Amino acid sequence: MSDRAMGRIGESVTRLEDPPLVTGRGRFAGDINLAHQLHMRLLRSPVAHGRIKTVDVEAARAMPGVYAVWTFDDIRDVPPIDFREGRIEKYEPFRQYILARDRVRYVGEPVAAVFAADPYAAEDAADAILAEFEELPAITDGADAPGAFDDAGHRTEADIVTQGYGDVEKAFAKAAHVIEREFVVGRHSGVPLETRGAIGHYDAAHDVLELHGAAKVPHRNREALARMFGRPLNAVHLFESHVGGGFGVRGELYPEDVLVCAAALRFGRPVKWIEDRMEHLLATNHSRQQRHRIRAAVDADGRLLAIDDTFFHDQGAYIRTHGARVITMTCGILPGPYKVADYRATGHFRLTNKTPAATYRSPGRFESTFVRERLMDAIADELGIGRLELRRRNAVGPEDMPYALPLVVLGDDVEYDNGDYVGLLDKALDHVGWDALQADLQRRRAAGEAVGAGVAMFVEKSGLGPSDGAKVTVDPSGAVELITGGASIGQGFETCMAQICADALGVDYRKVRVVHGQTNRIEFGIGAHASRATVMTGSATNEAALLVRAKALDVASDLLQAPADTLDIQDGVVFRKDNPDGPSVGLGEIATQLLPTRKTLGGREPGLMAEGWFHSDHQTYPFGCHIAVVKVDRETGHVGVERYVIAYDIGRAVNPMLVEGQISGGFAQGLGGALYEEFVYDERGQPQSVTFADYLLPTAREVPDIELLLREDAPSPRNPLGIKGAGEAGVTGVGAAIASAIDDALQMPGAVTQLPVTPQRLKVLLDGARD
Amino acid sequence: MTEKTDITLTVNGRDFAVTVEPRRTLADTIRDDCGQTGTHIGCEHGVCGACTVLLDGEPVRSCLMFAVQAEGREIRTVEGLAADGALSPLQQAFIDNHALQCGFCTPGFLMLATGVLERDPDIGEDELREVLSSNLCRCTGYQNIVKAVKSAAATMKAGR
Numbered sequence: 001m002s003d004r005a006m007g008r009i010g011e012s013v014t015r016l017e018d019p020p021l022v023t024g025r026g027r028f029a030g031d032i033n034l035a036h037q038l039h040m041r042l043l044r045s046p047v048a049h050g051r052i053k054t055v056d057v058e059a060a061r062a063m064p065g066v067y068a069v070w071t072f073d074d075i076r077d078v079p080p081i082d083f084r085e086g087r088i089e090k091y092e093p094f095r096q097y098i099l100a101r102d103r104v105r106y107v108g109e110p111v112a113a114v115f116a117a118d119p120y121a122a123e124d125a126a127d128a129i130l131a132e133f134e135e136l137p138a139i140t141d142g143a144d145a146p147g148a149f150d151d152a153g154h155r156t157e158a159d160i161v162t163q164g165y166g167d168v169e170k171a172f173a174k175a176a177h178v179i180e181r182e183f184v185v186g187r188h189s190g191v192p193l194e195t196r197g198a199i200g201h202y203d204a205a206h207d208v209l210e211l212h213g214a215a216k217v218p219h220r221n222r223e224a225l226a227r228m229f230g231r232p233l234n235a236v237h238l239f240e241s242h243v244g245g246g247f248g249v250r251g252e253l254y255p256e257d258v259l260v261c262a263a264a265l266r267f268g269r270p271v272k273w274i275e276d277r278m279e280h281l282l283a284t285n286h287s288r289q290q291r292h293r294i295r296a297a298v299d300a301d302g303r304l305l306a307i308d309d310t311f312f313h314d315q316g317a318y319i320r321t322h323g324a325r326v327i328t329m330t331c332g333i334l335p336g337p338y339k340v341a342d343y344r345a346t347g348h349f350r351l352t353n354k355t356p357a358a359t360y361r362s363p364g365r366f367e368s369t370f371v372r373e374r375l376m377d378a379i380a381d382e383l384g385i386g387r388l389e390l391r392r393r394n395a396v397g398p399e400d401m402p403y404a405l406p407l408v409v410l411g412d413d414v415e416y417d418n419g420d421y422v423g424l425l426d427k428a429l430d431h432v433g434w435d436a437l438q439a440d441l442q443r444r445r446a447a448g449e450a451v452g453a454g455v456a457m458f459v460e461k462s463g464l465g466p467s468d469g470a471k472v473t474v475d476p477s478g479a480v481e482l483i484t485g486g487a488s489i490g491q492g493f494e495t496c497m498a499q500i501c502a503d504a505l506g507v508d509y510r511k512v513r514v515v516h517g518q519t520n521r522i523e524f525g526i527g528a529h530a531s532r533a534t535v536m537t538g539s540a541t542n543e544a545a546l547l548v549r550a551k552a553l554d555v556a557s558d559l560l561q562a563p564a565d566t567l568d569i570q571d572g573v574v575f576r577k578d579n580p581d582g583p584s585v586g587l588g589e590i591a592t593q594l595l596p597t598r599k600t601l602g603g604r605e606p607g608l609m610a611e612g613w614f615h616s617d618h619q620t621y622p623f624g625c626h627i628a629v630v631k632v633d634r635e636t637g638h639v640g641v642e643r644y645v646i647a648y649d650i651g652r653a654v655n656p657m658l659v660e661g662q663i664s665g666g667f668a669q670g671l672g673g674a675l676y677e678e679f680v681y682d683e684r685g686q687p688q689s690v691t692f693a694d695y696l697l698p699t700a701r702e703v704p705d706i707e708l709l710l711r712e713d714a715p716s717p718r719n720p721l722g723i724k725g726a727g728e729a730g731v732t733g734v735g736a737a738i739a740s741a742i743d744d745a746l747q748m749p750g751a752v753t754q755l756p757v758t759p760q761r762l763k764v765l766l767d768g769a770r771d
Numbered sequence: 772m773t774e775k776t777d778i779t780l781t782v783n784g785r786d787f788a789v790t791v792e793p794r795r796t797l798a799d800t801i802r803d804d805c806g807q808t809g810t811h812i813g814c815e816h817g818v819c820g821a822c823t824v825l826l827d828g829e830p831v832r833s834c835l836m837f838a839v840q841a842e843g844r845e846i847r848t849v850e851g852l853a854a855d856g857a858l859s860p861l862q863q864a865f866i867d868n869h870a871l872q873c874g875f876c877t878p879g880f881l882m883l884a885t886g887v888l889e890r891d892p893d894i895g896e897d898e899l900r901e902v903l904s905s906n907l908c909r910c911t912g913y914q915n916i917v918k919a920v921k922s923a924a925a926t927m928k929a930g931r
C-alpha cells in the first residue's frame with residue numbers, strides 16, 4: 001500500500017475546496033444567473049423611527065426596464081418572518097414584515113421593492129420612489145427606559161430572561177466582599193466579505209419554489225418558507241453554492257430572501273438580489289451589544305459565593321429568527337470555567353431603533369467572557385490576590401467532571417463533559433514563559449513603555465444535537481459520494497467530512513465528493529451553526545461510512561473467500577490483513593457486484609451505500625485560554641498586540657491545519673471587536689458606520705500572527721470520534737484578554753470597562769488619569 | 772444615463788466586445804459582460820480589494836473604474852493566472868498554506884500579490900505586510916496569506 005497522505009483523521013491535508021476558488025471558478029450567489037431574471041432593489045427607511053405617510057411609486061414604476069414596484073400593500077398576504085424554532089407567542093408582535101407596515105423602526109428597513117431588468121435600472125427606480133415619514137423619537141440605547149413599540153400597547157422591553165440557581169441574596173448577605181462593576185460590549189457583527197445574495201426561482205414545470213444563495217441552515221429555512229407560502233415541504237428547495245463567509249449572520253431568513261421568493265412565485269420569473277456593502281452594514285444582523293451590571297459575593301479568600309448579573313441586551317428593531325437565543329445563551333454560559341455557588345442572571349430583552357441583532361460567531365460567549373473575566377480581574381485587584389491565583393482557586397477541576405449546572409444553553413442542560421482547565425492554563429503560561437515575560441514587561445514599563453499582559457479563560461460549547469444523518473454511496477467507478485445536511489460557509493467543511501468518511505471507509509479523501517446545503521438531496525439537515533457541523537455531521541458521516549465499510553467487507557469476504565474480520569480496506573482496495581500483497585478487490589468492483597441487476601447480490605439490499613445517524617443528548621464543552629501582550633501608545637491611544645497565545649483543547653482535531661485556520665481567523669474577528677469595530681449611532685438613530693471607512697475591519701497590519709497551543713488532552717466522551725467544535729475558540733476570549741492586558745500596560749487596574757477599546761476611548765481613560 | 776457605447780476589453784489576452792453605459796464599472800463589466808466572475812465585489816467603494824485586477828501590470832480596484840476607462844489596456848484577472856491548467860506558484864502556495872477559507876477575497880489577494888511580486892520579487896516582509904494590508908480578508912486572520920505569498924516569492928525566485 002502506498003504511504004501518501006490519505007487524509008485520515010488528524011492529518012493536515014490540503015483542502016478539497018481550494019482548486020476552484022484559486023482559479024476564479026467559484027460560484028457565489030452573485031455568480032448565479034438564471035434566464036430572464038429580474039433584479040430587485042430595495043428602498044430602505046432613511047429614518048430610525050417613524051410613521052410611513054406616503055410611498056409614491058408611480059414615477060418609479062414608469063421608468064424604463066421596471067417590471068414592478070411593491071410596497072406593504074402588495075405583500076399583505078405574506079406573514080412576518082417566524083422564529084427558527086417555531087412559534088414563540090410572546091415575541092410574535094416583534095417580528096419583522098418583509099416590507100414595513102405603517103411604521104419604520106430602523107434606518108435600512110425595507111419599505112419598497114423594485115423589480116427591473118437590470119440592477120442599474122432597479123437602483124435608479126428605487127431612487128425615484130417618493131416616500132415621506134413622520135419621524136418619531138428614537139430609542140437608541142437598550143439601557144434607556146423602554147417605550148412604546150407599537151400602537152397596540154406593546155412595550156420595547158420584549159421580555160426579561162432569567163436563569164440561575166441557589167439563594168443569591170443570602171450569599172451576598174454573608175459575603176466577606178462584594179465587588180460590583182458595569183461593563184459594556186459594543187455593537188459589531190460578522191461582516192463577511194461577500195455580501196448577502198438571494199435568487200428566487202419558481203419552477204412551474206414541477207411546481208417547485210427554489211431559493212439559491214442559501215447558507216447556514218437551508219433545511220430550517222425551507223421549513224419556514226414552506227410555512228409562510230403555504231406550500232408542502234417537498235415543493236420548496238434551497239440550494240447553497242459557494243458562500244463568502246457566514247459567521248452566524250449569513251443564512252438566516254431575512255426579508256430579502258422571502259421577497260425574491262414571493263416575487264418569483266408571482267411573476268413566474270427568477271428574481272435576483274445582491275446586497276451592496278452599505279445595505280449589508282444596515283440590514284444584515286448586528287450582534288453583541290449588551291450593558292452588564294454585575295456583582296460578585298466572595299469570601300475572604302476570593303472564592304466565588306455568588307454572581308448576580310443584570311444586563312440590557314440591545315436587540316435592535318425586531319426580533320428575528322433566533323428569538324431570545326443570544327440573551328439566553330449569555331445567562332447560561334456566564335459562569336464559564338468557575339464554580340459559582342449561587343447564581344442569578346437577569347437579561348432585559350430590549351428593542352431599540354437600530355438594525356436587528358442576532359448571533360455572531362461565539363454569541364453570548366464573547367460578551368459573557370469579557371464581563372466575567374473583567375469581574376475576576378476586579379475581584380483579584382480588590383482583594384490583592386494575583387489575577388492568575390484567583391482563577392486557579394475558583395476553576396472547575398478535573399475531579400468535578402462531568403460538571404452539571406442547572407442552566408440551559410440552546411435548550412440543552414449545561415453539563416461540562418471533561419477537561420483540566422487549570423492544567424491548560426499552566427501549559428499556556430509555560431508556553432509564553434510567564435515569569436520571564438513578567439520580568440521583561442516590568443523592566444520595559446520602568447523604562448517608560450506602556451506594555452502589559454492579560455489572561456482570559458473560557459468554556460465553549462459545540463455539537464448541539466439532538467440528531468443528524470448522512471448518506472455514503474460508492475459508485476461502480478469507486479468514487480464516493482457523501483451527502484450531508486450540513487452547510488459550508490467557508491470553514492473547510494467538505495475536507496473535514498471527506499477525511500472522516502475516508503478514515504472510516506478506507507479511501508483517499510480526494511475520492512470523496514461531499515454534498516451539502518442541497519435540500520433536494522437529503523431530507524433533514526442541521527446546517528452549519530453553533531459549531532455543530534464537525535461534531536454532529538462528522539459523527540453521522542462516521543456512522544454511515546462504517547456501515548458502508550461493513551457491507552463492503554461482507555461482499556469482499558465472499559469474493560476473497562476469507563472471513564470479513566481478516567480483511568482491511570486501504571485506498572479503496574480490500575485485501576487480507578495477513579497477505580496485503582495477495583488477492584484484493586476494489587470498492588468499485590464491490591459496488592458493481594451490488595447493482596440491483598446482479599446475481600451476486602445474494603439477498604443483500606442493492607447498492608454499496610448506507611445512511612448513518614448520530615444522536616446526542618448533550619453538547620460538548622471545549623475550553624481554552626487566551627494570553628495577550630500589548631503595547632499602548634499613550635499619545636495616540638493606539639493598542640498594538642505584540643504576542644497572542646491561544647491554548648485550546650479541541651478533544652480531537654480532524655485536520656489541525658484547518659483548526660488553526662479557524663482559530664486565527666476567529667482571533668482576527670475578536671481583535672476587531674476588542675479594538676476597532678463598532679456600529680455607532682447618533683442620538684436620532686442615524687447609523688454612522690455605513691462603509692468600510694467607518695466600520696473598521698482589521699487588516700494584515702493590525703493582526704499579529706498568533707501562537708496556537710492546540711491540545712487533544714480531553715477527547716469528548718460524547719461522540720465516538722472524541723471531537724469538539726473549533727469554530728469559535730479564537731474569538732471568545734479576545735475582548736477579555738486584551739482588556740486585561742491594557743489595564744496592565746497602563747498600570748490602571750479595572751480601567752477598561754467597554755469594548756471596543758478605540759483610540760478615542762483610551763485617550764479619555766489616559767486623560768482622565770492625568771487630571 | 773442609458774446611452775451605451777461599444778468598447779472592446781482585453782481580458783487575459785482575449786478581446787471582449789461589449790456595449791456599456793459610461794457609468795458601468797469595470798468590475799461589473801468583467802463579471803457580467805465578459806462572464807469572468809472570478810473577480811469579486813465586496814464593497815464597491817475601494818476598500819476591500821476583492822475586485823483587484825491587473826491593469827497593464829498594476830493592481831487596481833476594478834470597482835472604482837469605469838469600463839470605458841479600461842479600453843485598449845491589458846486586463847488580467849484570476850482566470851488568467853493558471854497557464855495550461857498548471858497553477859501559478861502563488862495559487863499553489865495559497866492552497867499549500869491554507870491561505871483561504873471562504874475564498875471570496877482570494878482572487879483579489881492573488882492579483883494584488885501577483886502584481887507586487889512581478890514588480891518587486893525581493894520585497895521584504897514588512898513591506899509585504901504593508902502592501903497586503905490594502906486588501907481585506909474576514910476569514911483567515913491573514914497569517915497564512917502572508918506566509919503563502921512569502922513562500923511563492925521563494926519558489927519563483929528559485930525558478931528564475
Ligand code: FES
Nearest residue numbers: 813814815820834
Ligand atoms: S469591491 Fe472594489 S475595493 Fe471592494
Ligand code: FES
Nearest residue numbers: 872876908909910
Ligand atoms: S478567505 Fe474569506 S474573506 Fe478571505
